[in-house]
Amino acid sequence: MPSSGATQAPLLRFALQDGRRATLLLGEASTVLSIDDALVSSWDLAGRPYALVRETGTYRRGLDGRLLWKRESSAHGPRQRRRLSAAEGEPTVEAARLDAEAALRACRSEGGTPLVIPRDSGWTGPEESAVSAPAPADPSSPGPDGAPRGDIAEAVRRLHAIVALDTAALREDAARFLAASGPVGILPPDQYLSLVVRVTEGCSWNACTFCSLYRDVPFRWKRPDELDAHLAALCAYFGPSIALRRSIFLGDANALCLAHDRLLPLVERVAARFPGVPMFSFVDAWTGQRRTPAEWSVYAGLGLRRVYVGLESGDPGLLAWLEKPGSPRDAVDLVGALHDAGVAAGVIVLLGAGGERFARDHTARTAETLTAMRLRPDDFVYFSEYVDDPALAYGRRAAGEPDLQPLPPARNAELRREIRAALRPADPARPPRTATYDIREFVY
């Protein structure tokens, strides 16, 4: 987990042997190599790549080895995205590793002109500013160019770790992750860099017609000894790279649905392992509203900061048609209990499901429900577009019914605007934050 220190991360500037200009940022939780201000590669402190910016777009690599490729919308077309298998992504990932190898050669002065330029000197080009800066024996003294020798040694150490993770090693690493964690189904967008601790697995309901996230994961909770083993496995897997993880997310779909006497010992174990680290989790309204404010206060005391609630809609008719249990009133009561305990809420609204048949009631009732929640500036309202999938029960239900077909993006944007316009927060001057929750963009 990152420290709260605000020291500036060392930045080394140098030229690769082929003449390309490079900068290497030695961050507290990551290493970022930029080449010619065009290729940007980020690795965690174990040397695993997690974000690669290329001319073709941006690649996010998950710990299971799969990638998400994205290209922003432009004059030439709309935003694009595609999931890549680990094998499909390997050439891109390997190219980044080879860039790191080139940077390592430059930093170690192997067989060419070593160019390491301190951050405050500004880039003056390889011909004018070439200096010799081999990795030093004494990291506390400055190098011949003024760059701290410790930074150069640290750069060499990190680049070594990156270069060591070639294609075969990354395949093994992905298998190690899955052995320690198992698959992570989904996270709220602000939690993609959390450490997911799977207190439970799967979803206790697992039958909403619009969702298949946990269809193949039987619901279960971990015994305390199993959770201890899971925590130990996660710590062993992440090692120093845990610095990139900013919070704990208690997985999977509704860990907080467990009865208090079953849940409390589990959350206490997590808090003891990561003291002071903020915790987050999902819960559904119909299970969450059973918990008292006093019980929520206990979890707040252990570090619980925000709970994400799948409201989906404030229209009971649409919820019933989607086979989502519970009522909007349950969600309002749950958010009230969370607020009483000092825990923020992240309320997720589904857009597009139910088609035009439900659109008007969905919009009006959802705005009413969100208003009744008296949302505050530390709360979130997430808008999540229904992603159609022929395998879902939704499609079979809506077959042959034109007014139940999922709404297109432009219509969803209208509904979102209408809900936002009608929503009255607790303090109009300090409304909750609103954001997009696109399950197609999830990477862990």
Ligand code: SF4
């Ligand atoms: S939407 Fe939530 S409650 Fe419904 S099946 Fe999916 S994970 Fe479970």
